Amino acid sequence: MVERAQGIHHITAIGSDPQQLVDFYTGVLGLRLVKKSVNQDDVSAYHLFFGDRTGEPGMDLTFFTFPGVRRGSHGVGQVTLVSLAVPDQALDFWQARLERHGVHHEAVAERFGLPRLRFYDPDGQQLELVGVPVDQLATQASQLWTHADIGTEQAIRHFHSASLSAASLGSVEPILLQALGYERVNQDEHRTLYHLEGQQRASALEVEEAPGGPAGLNASGTVHHIAFGATDEAHQLALRELVLNMGLHPTQVIDRYYFKSVYFRIPAGILFEIATMGPGFTADEDEVTLGERLALPPFLESQREQIEAGLPPVHIPAASTS
Numbered sequence: 001m002v003e004r005a006q007g008i009h010h011i012t013a014i015g016s017d018p019q020q021l022v023d024f025y026t027g028v029l030g031l032r033l034v035k036k037s038v039n040q041d042d043v044s045a046y047h048l049f050f051g052d053r054t055g056e057p058g059m060d061l062t063f064f065t066f067p068g069v070r071r072g073s074h075g076v077g078q079v080t081l082v083s084l085a086v087p088d089q090a091l092d093f094w095q096a097r098l099e100r101h102g103v104h105h106e107a108v109a110e111r112f113g114l115p116r117l118r119f120y121d122p123d124g125q126q127l128e129l130v131g132v133p134v135d136q137l138a139t140q141a142s143q144l145w146t147h148a149d150i151g152t153e154q155a156i157r158h159f160h161s162a163s164l165s166a167a168s169l170g171s172v173e174p175i176l177l178q179a180l181g182y183e184r185v186n187q188d189e190h191r192t193l194y195h196l197e198g199q200q201r202a203s204a205l206e207v208e209e210a211p212g213g214p215a216g217l218n219a220s221g222t223v224h225h226i227a228f229g230a231t232d233e234a235h236q237l238a239l240r241e242l243v244l245n246m247g248l249h250p251t252q253v254i255d256r257y258y259f260k261s262v263y264f265r266i267p268a269g270i271l272f273e274i275a276t277m278g279p280g281f282t283a284d285e286d287e288v289t290l291g292e293r294l295a296l297p298p299f300l301e302s303q304r305e306q307i308e309a310g311l312p313p314v315h316i317p318a319a320s321t322s
């Protein structure tokens, strides 16, 4: 029997202005810009990775940035909500912080027994902070990135979950249960909650069933794909085989340098990826200086000057550099 996937590995979204995103995700949310690279399929676009101290799988939210790109819309066939776990007693701190920074947010509301604070990034990306009892949070304090205003008591720990919108549960559920190893654990009127047994970090997923709902438009402010972790290359191949046996069409293994990737689109229309846990972002940079210079995979290094000239400069806010 094939081992379960290792939860959400990373989530990649589309954004517009790279500096605006860096200011928001590092300056307001206190994440670390762990890697500043380019979209390997379009080197005129940044690929920015925001995470914890080293951007470990389970806390790695990444963006392709296209200045001036039009706003997308959220709907069926997309990951519509990215949920981030924080200690439950920190939700008041976060609500006050979002208000102070003029971030559009909703009132705290409970879903599946946990309080949630939904908010929107500068491109309209839907996110929420989920208040989780401290003993159920997986990340060690030493793995957290520190910010002048955000201590380890408040810092975002890891993905809590993500919500997938689909016309029918049947277009998502079989892949979650039979290939990735999730279990269905709860259900309300429109939403079904899944969990990977034995895992705390980034281990939940929700599927929102919206028959007849409008399809999402993939552009700025929407998620491009969601990746799930494979322990190593052998595990990745085993998971790929399961996907193939379900009649889907996974790509060959692609070397993304920081991890290896296999992509496939599920019947609900959402792009899934299976990514290896390693080697990670310290493969080409020291932990101390992660994200400071433009990182290029070896096959693009010879074009560095030209690539850098085509990208707007971005700087990291001072409060988020320690």
Ligand code: ZN
Pocket: 010, 012, 225, 227, 261, 273
């Ligand atoms: Zn990816």
